[in-house]
Amino acid sequence: MGIFSNNKPEPTKPTRREPKLTLADLERIIAEGLTAAIETGRALALIRDRKMYLEVSDTWEAYLTDRWKMTVDFGNKLITAGGIADELRALGLTEPTREAHTRELAKIKPEARPEVWEQALAEAGSPENVTAAILAAKGAKHRKRKARRVKPKRFKAKGKGWTLQLSRSSVDVSIVDALKVALAQAEAQANELKVA
Numbered sequence: 001m002g003i004f005s006n007n008k009p010e011p012t013k014p015t016r017r018e019p020k021l022t023l024a025d026l027e028r029i030i031a032e033g034l035t036a037a038i039e040t041g042r043a044l045a046l047i048r049d050r051k052m053y054l055e056v057s058d059t060w061e062a063y064l065t066d067r068w069k070m071t072v073d074f075g076n077k078l079i080t081a082g083g084i085a086d087e088l089r090a091l092g093l094t095e096p097t098r099e100a101h102t103r104e105l106a107k108i109k110p111e112a113r114p115e116v117w118e119q120a121l122a123e124a125g126s127p128e129n130v131t132a133a134i135l136a137a138k139g140a141k142h143r144k145r146k147a148r149r150v151k152p153k154r155f156k157a158k159g160k161g162w163t164l165q166l167s168r169s170s171v172d173v174s175i176v177d178a179l180k181v182a183l184a185q186a187e188a189q190a191n192e193l194k195v196a
Contacts, residue, residue: 037099041082044075080106088117097127104135112142 044064047053053063064070081102085095091114096102105113116139123138124130155166155175166178 035097037078038081038085038096038102041078041080041099042086043082045079045082048079077103077106084113088114093117094121094127096130098130100132101127101130101135104132104139107136107144108139108142109144112139116142 047063048060053060053067057063057066061072064072064075068075078099081096081099084102084105087110089095093114096105096117101117105117108116116135119138120130120134121127123134150171152168152171152173155164155168157164166175166182168175168178
C-alpha cells in the first residue's frame with residue numbers, strides 16, 4: 001500500500017479496556033492538578049528547610065535535578081507559591097487556587113499582596129475566576145521595582161589635533177585599564193608599521 005493509496009488500514013482495537021471516566025471524574029483530576037503546585041511548593045519547602053534531601057542527595061540542587069528532574073529555579077517558584085498561599089491563609093484570606101496567581105503575586109511588594117488579592121477576588125467573584133491578567137492589573141502600582149542597568153558613560157578626551165573616545169559596554173570596565181590596553185595595541189600597530 002503506497003502513501004497515496006485510498007486503501008486505509010482498519011483501525012486497531014485497543015488491547016486493554018479504557019476505564020469509563022465521567023466529566024466529574026476528569027474535572028476532579030484537573031482541580032487537584034491546579035492546586036498541586038501550591039502543595040508541592042509547601043512540601044519542597046519543608047524538605048529544603050529540614051535538610052531532608054541530604055538523605056538521598058549531597059546538595060539541594062542535585063536532589064531537585066536527580067529526584068524530580070526539576071530545575072532549582074522552578075523548585076524555588078513552587079516554594080514561593082506555597083509561601084504566598086500560606087501568607088494569605090494566615091491573614092484569614094482565601095488561598096489562591098493556581099500557581100499562576102502566586103506567580104503574579106510574587107511580583108508585588110509583600111505588604112500589598114493581601115490588598116491586591118482581595119481586590120482581584122472582589123472583581124472575579126471567586127478564586128477560580130481570578131486570572132493572572134486581573135492580578136497584574138490590580139498589582140501594577142505595587143510591583144517591585146527592577147534594578148535598572150546603569151548605562152556606562154562615554155569617555156572623551158581632546159587634544160590639539162586629536163580626539164579620543166572610549167565607549168564601554170559595562171560599568172565594570174575600568175577606563176584606565178581600557179586605555180592601557182588601547183595604548184599597548186596602538187604601540188604594537190605602530191611597531192608593525194615601522195617594520196613594514
